[in-house]
Every structure is written in structure tokens, then in C-alpha cells.
Amino acid sequence: MFNEKEVVTRILNGDMRAFELLVKQYEKLVFYVVHRLVKDQQAAEDICQEVFIKVYKSLVRFSFQSKLSTWIARIAYLTAINYLRKYYREKASEYPDDLENYHFTTDTPERLLTKKDTANYVEQLILQLPEKYRTVLTLYHLNEFSGPEIEEITGMPEGTVKNYLFRARKLLKEKLEVYLKHELP
Amino acid sequence: MKELNDEELQRLLKAGKSFPADEPLSDGANAYQTLFEALKSEPESGLPYDFAAKVTRHVSAEVKKNSEVKYYLLAAFIFVAAIAAVCAVLAINSPAQEPELLKYKWVLLLLPLVFVAIQYFDQRFVKSKIFRNPNT
Numbered sequence: 001m002f003n004e005k006e007v008v009t010r011i012l013n014g015d016m017r018a019f020e021l022l023v024k025q026y027e028k029l030v031f032y033v034v035h036r037l038v039k040d041q042q043a044a045e046d047i048c049q050e051v052f053i054k055v056y057k058s059l060v061r062f063s064f065q066s067k068l069s070t071w072i073a074r075i076a077y078l079t080a081i082n083y084l085r086k087y088y089r090e091k092a093s094e095y096p097d098d099l100e101n102y103h104f105t106t107d108t109p110e111r112l113l114t115k116k117d118t119a120n121y122v123e124q125l126i127l128q129l130p131e132k133y134r135t136v137l138t139l140y141h142l143n144e145f146s147g148p149e150i151e152e153i154t155g156m157p158e159g160t161v162k163n164y165l166f167r168a169r170k171l172l173k174e175k176l177e178v179y180l181k182h183e184l185p
Numbered sequence: 186m187k188e189l190n191d192e193e194l195q196r197l198l199k200a201g202k203s204f205p206a207d208e209p210l211s212d213g214a215n216a217y218q219t220l221f222e223a224l225k226s227e228p229e230s231g232l233p234y235d236f237a238a239k240v241t242r243h244v245s246a247e248v249k250k251n252s253e254v255k256y257y258l259l260a261a262f263i264f265v266a267a268i269a270a271v272c273a274v275l276a277i278n279s280p281a282q283e284p285e286l287l288k289y290k291w292v293l294l295l296l297p298l299v300f301v302a303i304q305y306f307d308q309r310f311v312k313s314k315i316f317r318n319p320n321t
Contacts, residue, residue, distance in 0.1 A: 014248075016241055016244070016245050019241055019244060020237050020238065020240075020241040023236070023237035023240050023241065024237045027232050027236055027237060028227075028231075028232075031228075031231060031232050032227075032228070035228055035230070036228075041230055045232060045233070045236075048232060048236070049236075049239070049240050049243065052240045052244070053240070053243065053244060053247075056244050118219055118223050119222075119223040119226040120229075121223075122220060122223035122224065123223075123228065123229075137224060141221075141224035141225055142224070142225065142227070166191075166192070166195060169195055169217070169220065169224075170191050170195075172220055173191070173213065173216045173217050173220050174216075176216045176219060176220050176223075177212050177213065177215075177216040180212075180215065180216060180219065181212070
């Protein structure tokens with residue numbers, strides 16, 4: 001079983017095998033967060049590497065006030081957001097405040113029927129959502145973080161997190177309802 | 186069964202409860218159930234299988250580089266300090282005439298600087314390229 005206190009102590013004593021163990025433990029978590037924000041696979045890989053280098057350098061300051069996974073997820077989130085700001089200048093203000101009026105570019109389900117399965121279709125829809133909605137959906141459903149943990153990672157108030165989750169799910173459900181009607185005979 | 190609204194459907198699925206099997210699902214409930222399952226599915230793409238090893242190698246190389254730089258700077262400092270001490274001893278012993286060693290003081294001071302510079306450029310341009318090349 002992964003004992004985070006023991007692993008952190010070993011890393012701080014210069015044990016690189018323990019660091020490799022930590023990377024293996026959290027690489028999926030970091031990749032999920034980064035992948036949903038940065039669509040380019042190569043860039044996502046580079047960012048994941050940068051995240052773990054930052055983790056290594058900052059580990060001496062980690063005081064176990066929070067879970068190690070939450071702390072690493074925050075580093076991943078902030079690194080990915082910085083990357084977006086630097087290279088894409090993607091701003092929240094570019095998106096409408098009312099998500100209900102949000103328009104997906106692939107509006108016709110027929111076009112996406114070629115995408116074989118529903119999970120793929122949902123993934124395509126998520127990738128078109130504003131970054132904050134993508135982040136909360138990923139952290140909640142894929143990484144299984146709780147509301148307060150997502151607040152700690154993203155800095156958004158818990159109420160906002162819940163609101164984003166509800167609105168994103170509702171919008172995706174509406175799209176999926178249409179998709180399922182067309183897909184099923 | 187009473188038709189549930191979005192909030193109720195989401196709350197039910199969030200709590201991990203399933204809809205009654207004996208009653209047909211409404212379109213909304215069916216879509217939500219499918220959505221919650223899809224949201225849990227992992228993305229098709231992922232990190233390479235040797236990602237952890239690659240990151241560890243990278244960090245190890247960086248740690249090694251930093252400790253080597255510290256070692257070289259310390260060696261250069263000790264060398265300069267030793268030369269300065271020798272010069273000081275010679276100057277105290279024969280203050281009237283300039284010791285032979287002092288004539289070469291700039292050469293002696295330059296030596297550790299050249300040594301540190303060579304090590305720096307070696308780290309910066311040669312070893313970093315070796316690390317980047319996956320075949321080496």
C-alpha cells in the first residue's frame with residue numbers, strides 16, 4: 001500500500017526510487033487534470049513532466065496540511081492554467097455567463113455518430129466546455145475529489161464548484177438525450 | 186413513478202443510487218445514467234508506460250548537475266584560497282623582494298576560473314544533449 005508520509009520522507013532523504021513510486025502513483029491523476037485542459041497530447045505530456053519536477057522541488061515545503069493528492073492536483077491545475085494563459089490566452093470571459101446558451105461547434109449528433117460510443121461523444125462535448133467546467137467535472141468524476149477538495153485545488157468557492165457541476169451535467173445531459181434518440185433505433 | 190427533475194436526478198446518481206429496475210426510465214433519467222457512467226470512463230490516450238522512469242531520470246540528472254556545480258565551485262574556491270595563503274606566507278617571510286610565485290598570480294587565479302567555465306559549458310551544452318538523446 002502507498003504510504004505517502006513514508007514515501008515523502010524517503011524522497012527528502014534522496015531516494016529516487018521513492019520518487020519514481022510517487023510519479024507512478026499520481027501520473028494518472030495529473031494526466032487527467034492536464035489532458036482535459038490542454039488538448040495537445042505532446043504538450044500535455046510535457047506539462048505532466050513539469051508538474052512532477054515542481055513536485056520534487058517543492059516537496060520540502062509540503063507539510064501534510066492537506067492530502068498529497070490534493071496538493072499535487074493543485075500544482076497540475078495551476079501549471080496547466082499557466083500554460084493556457086501563456087500560449088492560448090484562453091480567458092473565462094470569452095465564454096458566456098449562462099452556460100445554458102452555450103453552443104457546441106459539433107451541434108449535429110449525426111456527425112458524431114461515427115464516434116462509436118457514448119463515452120467518446122461525451123469526451124468530445126466536455127473538451128468544448130469552458131476550462132472551469134472541464135476542470136470541476138474531471139476532478140469530481142474522474143479523480144473523485146470532494147467539493148471542499150476541489151475548492152482547495154482550484155480556489156473556487158465550494159458553492160461555485162457545485163453550481164458548475166450541476167450546470168455542466170445538465171447541459172451534457174441535454175446533448176446526450178438528443179444523441180441517444182438518434183443512436184438508438 | 187413521479188417524474189424527477191434535474192436536481193433530483195443528479196442527487197440520486199451522485200449518491201450512487203440506481204433507478205428502479207421494474208419501471209421504464211424516462212429519457213432524462215436514462216441520459217443522466219449514461220452520462221454519469223461516461224464521466225467516470227478514463228480518456229483513451231495516456232502517458233507513455235515509461236513516463237515515471239523518464240521523469241525520475243530527468244530529476245536525477247538535474248540534482249546531479251546541481252551538486253557537481255557546487256563541488257566545482259568549492260574546488261575552485263579552495264584552490265584560490267590555497268594560492269592566496271601560499272602568497273601571503275611568502276610575502277611575510279621575504280617582504281623586501283617580490284616572491285617568484287607572485288609574478289604568476291594572474292595565471293594562477295585564471296586557472297580555476299577556466300576550470301569552472303569548462304565544467305559549466307560541459308554541463309550546459311554536452312551533457313544536456315546526451316540526456317535529451319533517447320538512444321544514449
